Amino acid sequence: GQNIDQPTEMTATEGAIVQINCTYQTSGFNGLFWYQQHAGEAPTFLSYNVLDGLEEKGRFSSFLSRSKGYSYLLLKELQMKDSASYLCAVMDSNYQLIWGAGTKLIIKP
Amino acid sequence: NAGVTQTPKFRVLKTGQSMTLLCAQDMNHEYMYWYRQDPGMGLRLIHYSVGEGTTAKGEVPDGYNVSRLKKQNFLLGLESAAPSQTSVYFCASSYSSSGGKNTGELFFGEGSRLTVL
Numbered sequence: 697g698q699n700i701d702q703p704t705e706m707t708a709t710e711g712a713i714v715q716i717n718c719t720y721q722t723s724g725f726n727g728l729f730w731y732q733q734h735a736g737e738a739p740t741f742l743s744y745n746v747l748d749g750l751e752e753k754g755r756f757s758s759f760l761s762r763s764k765g766y767s768y769l770l771l772k773e774l775q776m777k778d779s780a781s782y783l784c785a786v787m788d789s790n791y792q793l794i795w796g797a798g799t800k801l802i803i804k805p
Numbered sequence: 806n807a808g809v810t811q812t813p814k815f816r817v818l819k820t821g822q823s824m825t826l827l828c829a830q831d832m833n834h835e836y837m838y839w840y841r842q843d844p845g846m847g848l849r850l851i852h853y854s855v856g857e858g859t860t861a862k863g864e865v866p867d868g869y870n871v872s873r874l875k876k877q878n879f880l881l882g883l884e885s886a887a888p889s890q891t892s893v894y895f896c897a898s899s900y901s902s903s904g905g906k907n908t909g910e911l912f913f914g915e916g917s918r919l920t921v922l
Contacts, residue, residue, distance in 0.1 A: 704845075729909055738895060738913035739848070783847065791907040797847035 698722045700796035702784050707802045708774055716769045716782050716799045724789025730758055730769045731783040733798065739783055743769070771801075779803045807831050811896050811914035818886045818921045826881040826917050828896030836899045836907055837879040838863075839871060841892040842916075848895070854879055855907075886921045893918050 700720045708714040720728070727746040731739040745751055745760035745767060757770040771778055784796040809830045818824055828837065839851040850863030852871040860871045868890060870882045879898075883890060897911040 726906075727909055731911075738915055739911070740913070741910050744909065785909075787907070787909045791909070792850070792853075793909055793911070795848040797845060 698786075698788065698794050700784055700786060700794055702782075702796045702799045704797070705800045705802065707804060708771075710774055710776060710803055710805050712774050713770065713772050714774060714801065716771075716784075716801065718767045718769070718784035718796060720765050720767070720784070720786045720794075720796075722786045722788045722794055725762060726787040726789065726791055728758075728760055728767050729785045729787070729793065730767075731785065733781045733783060735780070742782075774803050776803050776805070809896055809898055809912050809914040811894075811917050813917060814915060815918050816920070818883075818919065820887060820921060822886050824883050824886065824919075826883075826894055826896070826919075828879045828881070828914060830877055830879075830896075830898040830912070832898060832900070832912065833876070834898035834900045834912070835876075836901070837873065838897045838899075838911070839869070839879065839881045840895045840897065841865065841890075842895060843892050851881065851894075883919075886919075888921045891919060891921045 702718045730742040733739040743758040750759045755772045760767045781798040781800045783798045785793045812827045838853045840848045849865050854860045854873040857876040872880045894917045896914040899911045902908050
């Protein structure tokens with residue numbers, strides 16, 4: 697079966713760094729995506745990894761290890777507006793997205 | 806640029822009633838999707854379309870029907886609503902790469918909150 701695991705909830709402090717992990721087992725692999733979803737809003741695209749390594753985009757970075765079926769999203773210099781759910785998704789061999797349940801990130805002052 | 810627009814945004818139904826959710830996108834995207842999102846369960850794919858006139862079942866298609874008569878519109882119908890269909894419904898669209906494959910970068914509508922009593 698296909699499965700994506702990520703922690704249900706994490707708490708971090710404003711100004712700090714937090715790493716959100718995602719592990720996956722899917723039928724084929726055509727890329728891993730991270731989306732951000734604020735409460736009551738729609739998900740928005742954050743990042744895409746298809747090759748091993750780190751992709752950096754401002755305060756956010758995403759890492760992928762295909763051999764380990766593992767990714768993480770790294771958020772630096774946390775701001776209160778980063779409080780949201782972060783969704784990990786993998787594109788399988790049929791080019792369909794398989795979604796994790798999301799990690800709710802709580803930022804405390 | 807409106808992006809992806811869903812209507813209605815809120816709806817309350819009684820068990821057994823029918824309704825249609827409308828999704829419209831103005832980005833000329835090939836792919837369109839209907840998801841439902843329930844607490845603790847993430848996004849679950851109901852139906853999707855890879856182009857005008859084509860639809861396919863997703864993970865949880867039972868109790869729903871879809872149509873894509875025009876490229877920009879994707880309709881989701883509930884034939885006989887049940888309390889288990891109380892959820893937030895998201896429409897999304899995505900475009901093809903130069904190789905014709907789904908890029909996976911989804912653009913979502915604001916969501917439609919449906920309550921079935």
